[in-house]
Amino acid sequence: MSISRNTIQRSLILQTVRSLHHHPTAEEIYRETVKYHPNISKATVYRNLNLLVQQGEILKVEVPDGADHFDFKLQYHHHAYCHKCGSIYDMEMPALEDMMERAKGPQDFLLEECNILFRGVCSKCRQK
């Protein structure tokens, strides 16, 4: 009993997120998928990205400035965001658990997730 149907569009979108390793946005995923499926709609891209996130197939990386990005890599990790060019890079945080234990937050706040975004200028942009 599956309530989720296996459409060409959905698998193309998943495949695209898995093939683009630069944390693409919905717009970039659309521009890539439309090459192979010319009448795919942006609404379909947005819908399926959300659905794939819900199903745990991909992750959403939300950055403050603009559009959401999507990540094929499922292991727990964080991101560094370049505010010059908008690039997103993976980051490891071995000290995080230690830090979370020592963090003081509001009373009785149920911590579920910790989003850490480093901002700065990436190597490429520094060279310019």
Place this chain on the structure above:
Amino acid sequence: MSISRNTIQRSLILQTVRSLHHHPTAEEIYRETVKYHPNISKATVYRNLNLLVQQGEILKVEVPDGADHFDFKLQYHHHAYCHKCGSIYDMEMPALEDMMERAKGPQDFLLEECNILFRGVCSKCRQK
């Protein structure tokens, strides 16, 4: 030689951010200021909030889901965000510097800022 003029609107907006301690959004700041200055424009609120951030009078707290929030408290601190009601709470992070030293990021990335957003459910919402 001042290029920034002291308008009634600007000081009202600053005063409002300083009086509302719940990390208000531009919309909330507008709704508060319009009580005292009925024909203030939303554009003016947005413009002045950005200007006050630039001048270091207030801070912008960018959350992924929706509108930006503004903070009168200037000391370095972080935030916990409740994804049920959208409330933002202050957080202290004594272990952060330690963690930043041990974090592994992309080669030659110039780290300038670290935005940490904890997501979860606040005490109020947990009681419901």
Place this chain on the structure above:
DNA sequence: TATTTAATGATATATAATATCAATAAGAAT
């Protein structure tokens, strides 16, 4: 008080994302 121009208010525009809805097609039932 007059002058200069930064700032305002109103509106248009941009961007990201969701909502709506008739048409289509995936997958089950026959």
Place this chain on the structure above:
DNA sequence: ATTCTTATTGATATTATATATCATTAAATA
């Protein structure tokens, strides 16, 4: 293989947040 059900699609409208534009207003100074 064909029919049936309804999830999904594509197209478009709508929402939300924020910025851009521009004539008018009003700070600050001369």
